[in-house]
Amino acid sequence: MTASGLSRLLLILLPLIGSFDANAEEQSLYARLGGEPVVSRVVEQTVSRIANDPRHNHSLAKVNLNKLYKKLTVHLCAITGGGCEYTGDDMKTVHAGLDITQGDNYAMIESLRQALDENGIGEREKNELLKILAPFEREVVSK
Amino acid sequence: MKKISVLFNRHQCPPAFSGVHRVQARPSKRIFFSLSISSRFIFVNALSSALCFAPSLTPAANLTVNVTGKNAQPQADAVVYATPATKQAMPLKVKDAVIDQVDKEFMPLVSVIQTGTAVHFPNKDNIRHHVYSFSPTKIFALKLYAGTPSAPVIFDKPGEVVLGCNIHDHMLAYVYVVDTPYFAKTGQDGVARIEGLGDGSYDVRVWHPNQRMAVTSQTVKLKAEETQNIKFDVDIAPRPAVKKE
Amino acid sequence: MVKPSSLSARTGGFGKWAVAFLIVGSTAYAEAGGRLIATGGVSQVEGAAGGGLTPWALIAGYGTRDEIDATAFYTHVDITDFTLQSVGAAVGFWDRFELSLARQRFDLGTTVPGKSINQDILGAKWRIAGDAVFDQDRWLPQIALGAQYKHNLDFDLVPKSLGAKHDSGIDVYLAATKLYLAGLAGRNVLLNGTVRATKANQMGLLGFGGDLNDSYQLRFEGSAAVFINDRLAVGTEYRAKPNNLSAFQEDSYKDIFIAYVPNKHVSFTAAYASLGTMTDKKDQNAVYLSIQGNF
Numbered sequence: 001m002t003a004s005g006l007s008r009l010l011l012i013l014l015p016l017i018g019s020f021d022a023n024a025e026e027q028s029l030y031a032r033l034g035g036e037p038v039v040s041r042v043v044e045q046t047v048s049r050i051a052n053d054p055r056h057n058h059s060l061a062k063v064n065l066n067k068l069y070k071k072l073t074v075h076l077c078a079i080t081g082g083g084c085e086y087t088g089d090d091m092k093t094v095h096a097g098l099d100i101t102q103g104d105n106y107a108m109i110e111s112l113r114q115a116l117d118e119n120g121i122g123e124r125e126k127n128e129l130l131k132i133l134a135p136f137e138r139e140v141v142s143k
Numbered sequence: 144m145k146k147i148s149v150l151f152n153r154h155q156c157p158p159a160f161s162g163v164h165r166v167q168a169r170p171s172k173r174i175f176f177s178l179s180i181s182s183r184f185i186f187v188n189a190l191s192s193a194l195c196f197a198p199s200l201t202p203a204a205n206l207t208v209n210v211t212g213k214n215a216q217p218q219a220d221a222v223v224y225a226t227p228a229t230k231q232a233m234p235l236k237v238k239d240a241v242i243d244q245v246d247k248e249f250m251p252l253v254s255v256i257q258t259g260t261a262v263h264f265p266n267k268d269n270i271r272h273h274v275y276s277f278s279p280t281k282i283f284a285l286k287l288y289a290g291t292p293s294a295p296v297i298f299d300k301p302g303e304v305v306l307g308c309n310i311h312d313h314m315l316a317y318v319y320v321v322d323t324p325y326f327a328k329t330g331q332d333g334v335a336r337i338e339g340l341g342d343g344s345y346d347v348r349v350w351h352p353n354q355r356m357a358v359t360s361q362t363v364k365l366k367a368e369e370t371q372n373i374k375f376d377v378d379i380a381p382r383p384a385v386k387k388e
Numbered sequence: 389m390v391k392p393s394s395l396s397a398r399t400g401g402f403g404k405w406a407v408a409f410l411i412v413g414s415t416a417y418a419e420a421g422g423r424l425i426a427t428g429g430v431s432q433v434e435g436a437a438g439g440g441l442t443p444w445a446l447i448a449g450y451g452t453r454d455e456i457d458a459t460a461f462y463t464h465v466d467i468t469d470f471t472l473q474s475v476g477a478a479v480g481f482w483d484r485f486e487l488s489l490a491r492q493r494f495d496l497g498t499t500v501p502g503k504s505i506n507q508d509i510l511g512a513k514w515r516i517a518g519d520a521v522f523d524q525d526r527w528l529p530q531i532a533l534g535a536q537y538k539h540n541l542d543f544d545l546v547p548k549s550l551g552a553k554h555d556s557g558i559d560v561y562l563a564a565t566k567l568y569l570a571g572l573a574g575r576n577v578l579l580n581g582t583v584r585a586t587k588a589n590q591m592g593l594l595g596f597g598g599d600l601n602d603s604y605q606l607r608f609e610g611s612a613a614v615f616i617n618d619r620l621a622v623g624t625e626y627r628a629k630p631n632n633l634s635a636f637q638e639d640s641y642k643d644i645f646i647a648y649v650p651n652k653h654v655s656f657t658a659a660y661a662s663l664g665t666m667t668d669k670k671d672q673n674a675v676y677l678s679i680q681g682n683f
Contacts, residue, residue: 061247062247062311062312062313063310063311063312064309064310064311064312067309067310067312068310089271089286093271093288094271096269096270096271096288096289097268097269097270097271097289098270101452101454102422102452102453102454102483103422103452103454103455106422106423106424106452107422109424110424110425113618122574123574123575123616123617124570124573124574124575125574127569127570127574127575127576128569128570128574130569130570131524131569131570132524134521134522134523134524134525134569135522135523135524135525135526137519137522138522
């Protein structure tokens, strides 16, 4: 097949973007991630890596990390269809005044991607989680 | 007229270390209600200011307390309070106190207040804090947001209250609630001064958050225009008191 | 295995130095910018950040809105009867502006033996709206307005004789890029559409304007890529072109490509392209190889 033929084929697939997953939702993202044991482990690995990174850990100074892991796990459970009830504050309030930069936020995302890889999470679940988390950037980044 | 004479006798200007305070003056009703709202406001404030800076019309007694701790060194942050020996009504003089949050610390570390005082938590930090206490004297939790004033917490029972922050684990403060308006806290020099006490016998007690055991009280007999000096020694534990969670 | 001497001969020397410079330069700096891997695109043949053929709305490099970041690239396109090389660099400012510089060298093969056409391209790009990565909950793509000032250094050699009117020109384009996380079977998908106003013949290698037409025309360019994983993308591109010269027909470019981004310091792109007619030679196909370094 020529390059133009193959490219025409690939261009035809464009309209199918997004429609593939419609029938695959038999399990929530939370369940597919592995539920509480995996999510809480991913949360702890993600945040503790940042807590130990002097370039990006300023917002975690003096924060009780164990309590943070618990709250964050519940929040992720709530936003990935795990059925948990998140009773904490909204992301904007939580991060207010912490002077989080875009670089800090990206570092946390990279750390999360790394933790997901280390825990054997599949590409699909990884990308779905990032898609859910991406819009929070506006509320988290204040500097 | 009885109310005004009581006012002159009992009025006491608040000690220097406490924060917000308001003294209520209540002139006779007839004069008061004939004034407009704004002039009542000005009247009350002018009256309270005048009273604050005017000399006491009834001579009062003063008490200076020296508190020592480890190695007989002056002990700061020790609460000193004097309760009259004869039981009497003790109206609330200083109605408000402030415990601020600055750079992820409570300020001040130790506060002493009278039962019924409302404590304000202004939160100077631009991040949120979550103040809580599990002390039976006052159990509460309060979310503090940057730039948003929160309702004060009224401490309605005497006793010891330990405060923490749910987000920043190291934050610690102590509130000691007493049933008398005659209280003070020692400064770095280990000295606490209580002023404006009437004649009579008083039971004087000392409390410090790191004390190993209750400090024996002392009785003093005060006379008008007299300043008495007493000393206390507190057995201070080598490590800071661990707050209960 | 290509012997060094013939690589030199084929690339005119600067290819070798460009690759060496990229490898040394990109690894000399430990800190890459803060943005996510692969979100700066690669360098297109005219120097702007984008796909291989077409500029995207992404800003070159990995710099966040607080950073300035730079990239450099070398591209070698082995065409049926010609060779095209491109080398250049781009600087991304605060994830908002981009400046790029590229030098193209088009070896004329048997059309004009021993001769090549060189062109300098100075590019600028301004991100005016949207964020391709973070706007997952909005339909708005990342949109950028760009321009490429091109100066053909060998206008008298061939372009003039073909009827081209100018030795330099400015292309202006508007690009819209969107990243769909988990967009296709759980994989991330990138789509780009670019509309370019241009008078350039074969991107300017054959001059600007011609006897058939000497005014600006709009042409569409599109890219679609799927990320197999965070570091590997496959995709296709399409670039329509004007036909200003009666001497030779010009066709659209198309390609399918694979891009590999092992880390934030270097990326590799390989493509198979169909370039249509170029000067007197028809059905030109090409193997495209590119290396980009990030500083």
